[in-house]
Amino acid sequence: MPESPRTDARAVARVLDRLARADGAPWLHQEVARRMAERVPLIRQPPAQWLDWWGFLGGSAPAVAQVLPAAQRRVVEPTAALAERSRQAQRVRGWRRWLPAGALPPVWREHEAPPQSAPMLWANMVLHWSPQPQALLARWHAALAPDGFLMFSTLGPNTLSELRALYADCGWPAPHPPFTDMHDIGDQLVHGGFADPVMDQETLTLSWSSPEVLLAELRSLGGHIGLERTAGLRTPRWHAQLKRKLAERADANGRIALRFELVYGHAFKAAPKPAPGAPVAIPLDDLRASLRAHRKGPAES
Numbered sequence: 001m002p003e004s005p006r007t008d009a010r011a012v013a014r015v016l017d018r019l020a021r022a023d024g025a026p027w028l029h030q031e032v033a034r035r036m037a038e039r040v041p042l043i044r045q046p047p048a049q050w051l052d053w054w055g056f057l058g059g060s061a062p063a064v065a066q067v068l069p070a071a072q073r074r075v076v077e078p079t080a081a082l083a084e085r086s087r088q089a090q091r092v093r094g095w096r097r098w099l100p101a102g103a104l105p106p107v108w109r110e111h112e113a114p115p116q117s118a119p120m121l122w123a124n125m126v127l128h129w130s131p132q133p134q135a136l137l138a139r140w141h142a143a144l145a146p147d148g149f150l151m152f153s154t155l156g157p158n159t160l161s162e163l164r165a166l167y168a169d170c171g172w173p174a175p176h177p178p179f180t181d182m183h184d185i186g187d188q189l190v191h192g193g194f195a196d197p198v199m200d201q202e203t204l205t206l207s208w209s210s211p212e213v214l215l216a217e218l219r220s221l222g223g224h225i226g227l228e229r230t231a232g233l234r235t236p237r238w239h240a241q242l243k244r245k246l247a248e249r250a251d252a253n254g255r256i257a258l259r260f261e262l263v264y265g266h267a268f269k270a271a272p273k274p275a276p277g278a279p280v281a282i283p284l285d286d287l288r289a290s291l292r293a294h295r296k297g298p299a300e301s
Contacts, residue, residue, distance in 0.1 A: 005131040007177045009226040020081035026060025033060035040067045047119035058124035075107040120149045127154035137192040146268040156261030177226030194267035207255035211243035284298045
């Protein structure tokens, strides 16, 4: 059965168009990238190349360069505008390193990513944007080379629980789309053909000095892209009520806190197994060596 959409594709497209005009990746994404990069030593063999999925908004290039300085970064972006932002950033870095424009690594759209080409695919804070996460996992699986390594992060279901409670108290729909539990993501990885998935999570609590600063930060992360969002514009009266309710939740120091559950995952793309009954090719030299070893027997070996 096809999976039910978790986000609104039209809302996602509008938000991505807005974020393509931002100065850079959100601060939270850059912080998560730094924490993800601490897990890179788990890779048995450092990759010579890595594919940065949604590279501009992921904000991961500096963090990965610290742990994989020799690896070539290639980028996949969801929209033409974000692809251009990534190209602009590469041209700046290329000028600083005196690289000609033709030497810059490619930036692809999602449908252009070469299949089975990435030794490592890196997707920082991407999965919770997808209307159909399992379909996105399938695209990652297709882009990875056999025995390639997937590293990703996303938001877990405890994210913004305080904000959900506030909305529920006011009788409003949820302020964001549902986030998937890390155990369910692990099951989706196995179902999608990945091997040895490992999931981990941590909770990061952020606080702000005012409702206005808090709401601006949430907007920089994308805003509401769920199916339950209000179709029209909210009124100034509703907005004032939201800010008042947020201010009521400030602590003794006047800070308003929200939690973010950060989910990390990594897995391998297992080499394909031959189908039952399919012919198996064995090199003749290997077969001869095996026969010689068998003839010698254990006493002569």
